[in-house]
Each structure stands twice: as C-alpha cells, then as structure tokens.
Amino acid sequence: MVNDFSKAKELFSNILSSNRMPHAVLIEGGSKEERQNAVDFLSKSAVCSGTTPPCGVCKNCVKAQKNSHPDIYTPKLSGKTNIISVEAVRELIKDSSIIPNDADTKVFILYDTDKCMPEISQNAFLKVLEEPPQKTLFILTAENSKKMLSTILSRVQVFSLKNEDDTNEEIDELARDIINGIVSLSEDKLLFATAKLNNRVIFKDVIKRVSEYLRQGLSISVGNKNSSKEAQAIAKKLTKSRIISLIELSSKAIIRADRNVNMTLLSTWLCGEYRRISWQR
Template identity: 30%
Template sequence: MKKIYGNKQLLDALAGMRASGRTAHSMMICGEKGSGRKLIARYYAQSLMCEAPENGRPCGVCNACRNVEKGIHPDVIYPEKSGKLGNYKIETAREVIADAYVKPNNSSGCKVYIFADCSHVQAPTQNALLKLIEEPPEYAYFIFTCGSKSEFLPTIISRCVCFSTSLCTEEEAAESLGESGFAANDIQKAISCFHGNIGMCESYITDEELRARVDLTKSLADSIIRKDEYALSVGLFSLGRERDDVREVLSMLDKLFRDAAVLAKDSSAETIGCFREGAAALSRSVTAYQSARIHSLIEKAWGAVESNVGIPLALTALGAEIMEIVG
C-alpha cells in the first residue's frame, strides 16, 4: 500500500471513524490538485473493505486491500465521466442509483462509489443523487473528491462529512519522490515548482506537457516584467483552446502574483508558485495593490472561459488589462 505523506489529522480521523464503527456514508475530500485527495479516498475505501483492519486502518496486505490498490475490486466503483467537459452526467447518476441497491458480495459487506475530481457537476446530476446520499443503503458509501466544496450544492454539502487535504513539507515530498525512484536532480526541479504537492511534483517529472505549461507560465511572467505586451499576447494565445490547460496556467500565474505581493513585504518569505525568481522580480515592479488587481483580472478571465466566452477573446482581454496595470 502506497504510503501517504502528511495529512496525519485527516488519516487519524478516518481511522477513528472506522474503529468506532461510525463511518461516514457520504464524504467529501477537498484539496488542490495533486494533494492526495484521490489517494486518501482510496485509503478510506481500503479501510472499509479490509479483511483485518488494525485500529481502523487498512492492513494493506489482504486480498481486499490489494484489489482496491490495483483498482480491480468489484465493489469499489469509479463512475465514469463523459462529454466534452469530462463531467458526471445525469445518466451516470441514474446508473449509480440503480446499482447502489444491488447488494455487494464481499466479506466486508460494503460497496463504495468514488466520484473523483468533481468539477462543475451539473445541478440535475447532484439533485438526482441527493435522495440516495440522504438515505443510502446501509452498505453503500459515497466519496467525492474536489478542489473546493463550492463545486457542490448546499444540499449535497450538508449531507457529507467534509475533509480538506494539506500539502506535505518539501522534505516529505523529496522522500516520497525518492521512494518512487526519481532522480535527485529531477526531484529538486519538481519541488522548486510545486513544493510539497507530491502529485504535481510527480506529474512535472513524468509529464512533458506539464513542464511546457510551467515554462509558458514563466515566459508570461517574464513578458510582464519586461512590460512586453506583444510577447504576453503571443504567450497567452499559444495556450490554445483546452480549458484544462488554460485553468492550470492561469492558476500558476495567479500564484506568482500572490508570491510577488508576499515577497514585496518579506524577501525571505516562502513561496507557493513555480517561479520564485520571477515572483521576486515582479515584487520589485508591481505593488501589492496591483497584484491584487491582477488576481481579480485572472479570476474574471477564468470566469469568462467557464461562461463559454471564447478562450482567445478572454485571454486577449486579460493580457491588455494586465499591461494597463503594470505599464
């Protein structure tokens, strides 16, 4: 069973529920991408299915634990996403509702549904699931992982036990990446970008496209530092039309301006973004007030993209507004 770094309080809470027999039938695990929310969801599923739990914790070696780890346990179900936006549709909800009333066939007597990476789940889908979550069969459990509780309707949130993941220390991240067999130089580069976010560090090492998005974010920051509106426009245009790419780059750019505001007050402060040197340079040319305004602009641009405004149009407007502030 893969070791989970950090999140000790969360893991202790899950173990306490399992040991006391007061397990939550509906759970929401929130946290930033790469922070271990899906890993913890799987861990909770293992604790429910485990043939020999130890103080509420899964043993990690029984057949049930191994099958959950491999993703082949027949009663740990990951509902499928569909459509252009990769979302959970109402048809999927109806399939889950029908399946949930089919009793499991395993020694634990449990059946677990893990809705991973929930984002903009449509209201009809959530409303369809509401009755099932409110009054589930005694053997059925539902786990939702997401970036924020705000992704869900208040009626869903009120029926779930909600937990938040936390990032590890950089030392813990380095230890975890080392155990996975990554080279020391690659680990150092990854941690300089994503710090204690183990999932994102792993992706940075293995995913060439993520490295390209990090490089693009750094290039955008350089363009802003140089006040080169043309280079900024070209960089933003090169993002293309994939929403996930746009969201990730805008999120990384937003963190750089947050870091710039922090470094302007304390040059030795810890940063959370992927480009400390760029944030330091921004801190010398952009005030904290300007950083806050740019943060609002980035949020507005992403809101426009989510509202189906054309991505090139939204990014062009963003570039012009940023240059108006820093110029």
Template identity: 30%
Template sequence: MKFSEIHGHEELKKKLVKHISSHKIPHAQLFLGPEGCGSLALAIAYIQYLFCHNPGAEDSCGECSSCIKISKHSHPDVHYSYPTAGAKQISTNYIEDWRSMLNSNVYMNTSDWMTKISKDENKTPNITREETRDILAKLSLKPFEGKAKALIIWMPEYLDKVGNSLLKIIEEPPQKTYFILVSEKFDKLLSTITSRTQLVKINAYSDEEVKAYLSSKYQLDHSMAEHIAFVAEGNLREARMLVEEVDDNHSEIFRSFMLASYGNDLDSISKIVDDLAKTGRTQIQLFLQNGLKNLRETLLFKNLDDYQIRFSDDYKGFIKNFSKTLNARMIEKDYELINETIYHIGRNANAKISLFHLSLGLRHNFIRKK
C-alpha cells in the first residue's frame, strides 16, 4: 500500500517519510488513533516506504519486488500480529483471512475481524502467549531479503499481561528490526510497553475529509455525502458501512414504501415502518435521503434527454416507471414531505408516527394528481 492510496493525513505522511529519508527511524512506534482513522493503512505504507528499493521523495515506488510483496501482505520480512479467537491460537493460522480483510477493508475494527475469523463478532479477541512466543521466534531469524525486518502489531490492547514477554525485544530489538503497534485505546495498553515506544498520533478525519472520500469513492451526491459524514463523526469504517448498507437495500425498501403508500396498503406500510423503526434513527434518515435521491433521479430522467440513471441496472426500470407515473409537481411535493420527515426524525420525533404521516402525505399527493 502506498501513502497515496490512503485518504487524507497529508501532513502526517510528510512527517513519516521524513523519519525514513533522514534515517531517524525509531525502533518501536505506537500509531495511535480512533477507529476508522486509517492507522493500520498508514503503518503498512510506512513499512512499504522503508523497504522500497526505489523510493521517491514522498512515496514508495509501488513497483519493486519489495513493494509488490508488501502490498500483497506476503513479504517474508514483514510480519503481522493481531488478535485471534480461542486458546493457543497464533496469528499465522489466520493469515489468509488477514490478507483478504486488509484488501477489502483496511479500516476494519476488531468486531469486523472477529466476525471474519470466527463468524461471531462477540467472541473475545486475544493475543495469546503462544503468539508472543511465535513473534520472538520470527524475529530471531535473519532477514530473508537482507534489508530489515518489521512487525506490525494490530490492536496491542489485546496483549494483556503476556505482552510483558515482549518488553525486552521491543526495548532492544535485533539490528534493523522495526515495530509498529497500531492501537485505538492508549489507556488499555500496558504502560511498560507504551513507555518503550515513540508515539505517532493519528487524528480522526474531519467531516470535510469524510465527505470528500465518499464523493470520490462512491460517487455520492453532495447532500447524502454530507449527511453520512455528519453521522460517521470522522470514522471511515462507519461511513463506508453506512453507504454500503444504504446501497444494499434502501432503494428496494423505498420502492415498496412508495407503492404501498400509493396503493393505501396499510398492512405493508405498517410492516415496512416497523422494520425501519428497528434500524434506528440514523438508518431511517439515510433511507429517506436515499428516497430523495430516487426522486431526483426520476425528475432528471423525466426532463433530460438521454439521462443516465445513477442506479444499478435492476433498479433503473423502477425509476423509468416511476417517471411515467409522477408529474414534476408531485415529485416536488413528495420531495418536500420527505425532507420534512428527515428534519423531524433528526429532532427526535417518534419515528413510526413520522413515517406513517409521510406515507399518508405521499398518498394524498398521488390521489390529488388523479
């Protein structure tokens, strides 16, 4: 992973690169930042830069044999240690899952990871005594490729007391051996370990940065990106999750909700409202934001020649039909109603009542048109 593949943190990246280019590389560092700030990605990019055979002034080359191995998480001198589930497990037992997780979601938290390896997010994560022995064994070997060795320990807060067995090697590592501990919670770390590492603080992303990330990665429109950024509070993991959940099924639910409202199908409305209410205020607001997007796409499709609908193929048919059923005035009225509902739900109005009220309003607009 190159620094350029990581969103934001431009000042920090420069600082990290300077460590390496001026040969002032601390032997043990603690990358500390909240969930979803990209700390693990930064640690990997840092090690890749350090190991690169042809580094540029700001980033690794991304093309040399070392960069390629590190980006596949299979460099023989770059080791990872992370929590596992169950007794006597070592990280290496889960290396395939680890690689696939880094590729799909480097912003993961421990419950994502536990779900991946044990299908149970509530399983207690643990870095075992066996793992610390394995670390010591790996680091006692000479580097395979000559340059250096590195160990990234993700979530050292799960080292617990067994972490003390690593103190000596962290304090006096073998030549050209570098540790990066990537942690979210300083107060959960052993003070004996934190006192031996140099702190690199990583801030949460700003709302503006999250918005920019969402707009570029998911082509979200401005208001949706802004809304999600506000809810995610600088956490890219959370932001990605919100978008992916929205894309998965909100359009489908919106279609059912509109059809049930127009048809005055109270049983269906009641079921949809109940299900939505269970997902909580944030998801309801995102559902409604997505509804606004549906209406906007419908209006654009209606009014612009050759307009390309920005939804998946199987959903385009709905927008096309919708655009035949609704006139511009109705779309505008529906838009206002949904916006009002978002406003009320954001201010703690009863979600079920608000959604029922919305459904009645949508039906009213529909009948009036006829």
C-alpha cells in the first residue's frame, strides 16, 4: 500500500511544526481514503523513532505499515450493527493506562465514530478524554462530526478534510447573521448569532465565511464592484482599517478554536471584540 501523505501533512502542519502531539484528534469529512491516509500519517508519526516522523524506515514505521505495531490499537466492533460497545470502550480505557511496548506513544484509533459510537459509548469514552493518560494518542474519525456529542468535540482537536468551497447554507446563514449584527451595530443581533457557534467545527467554518465577506467588503472599498449584499453593507458602514482589524480578529479566533478552549467563552470573547472594533470611536 502506497500512501499519499501530502494532504495529511498539510492538515497536521501546525501539530508537526509545534512538535506537540495532542491527546486526542478527530479527523472529519473527506473521503474514507483521505481519512485513512490521515490516520496512517498521524499514527505513524506518533510511534516513529526516526528524526522526521513518519520516516517510513524505522522499526516502528515498518511495523505500523504492516498493521502489526503492538502500540497501535483499534477496538473491535461488535453486534450486527458494528458498533464500538461500552465494554470495548472500557477495555480501551484500561489498556490506555498501561505503558507502550515498543514506541514512546500508544495510539488508539476509533473509526467512523459518528456511526459506530452510540451515545452511551461516547459518554464512557469521555472519561478518558477528561483525564488522558500520558503518552497516549486517541485518533477518531467521522464523516460528519456534527453528529457527535458536543462534550466529545470540545475535548478533541478537530481536523477537517472538507473542501473550502463546499460552503453549506447553514454556515452561510450564520455568517450573514454575524455580518448583519456588525453592520447594523446591533449588539443583540451579534450576540444572538455568535451564541450559536458552540461547536468547534461550525465555529471555524462560520468565521472563515465571515472573513470571506469581510474581504469582499474590503475589495469594494478599494474600488471593486460586483459583490454580495453583505459585502456592500460592510464597505458602506465600516472604514478600511476597521475591516482589516475584523479580518485579523477572525483569523485569531480560528487559531484559538483549534486549541482546547471553551467554545462558549470563545464565542463571547469574539462577540465583544467584533463589537469593540466595529463600534469604537
């Protein structure tokens, strides 16, 4: 099996550059193959003993490639519906407290958690995310992370393989509500819209969309025509320097969302900052 890791490398670039592996990661969206590639890349990186993980040639990488690494573990599915049962989760939690055999890190891979993990199993799994054991990496995959419990999502680092241009209507509507709150100088509208960003994935998607509108607004204010109603309102109501500050703030918010911060606090902070930049004298 030959892996194309270019997309996975890009996806995990901030983990790799910071050299700090999180305790738990959720890979969502994309095709099954893309998710598998990302899982392979990350699990190998975690066990690799070479200098540039995954080196592909060390003992750990070779074993991982053959699916025979003793520190990479995937719970068995049970029942006719192929679920990860509560018992399987408990087993996994017990196992995670035992130190790894060959590698420095133990890796647990849970596939298709949006389909295979019933709520009761997710709740059982929550326990280990609250106090993750040392030297352990949990990798979860899901086609649609929105089907997962928000308590799980707030404790894992989510990586999305979705394409930038498949903006869905729900995301666009939330982004338009936020822009509306900003340009109408309505604190209530803005608060109401940002309060809906309680899920990490939605938060990032919506704020990216808000940034796009702001950029369009900026391009109108420098003379470009032909844009959305929202972008025109931005250009009309806000100075260029304010729009730039709002774009910078949005990027900062997306970076913060990638860290394990409380989503309610984050959206409240963002609402306050949007207001401060748009309204201040």
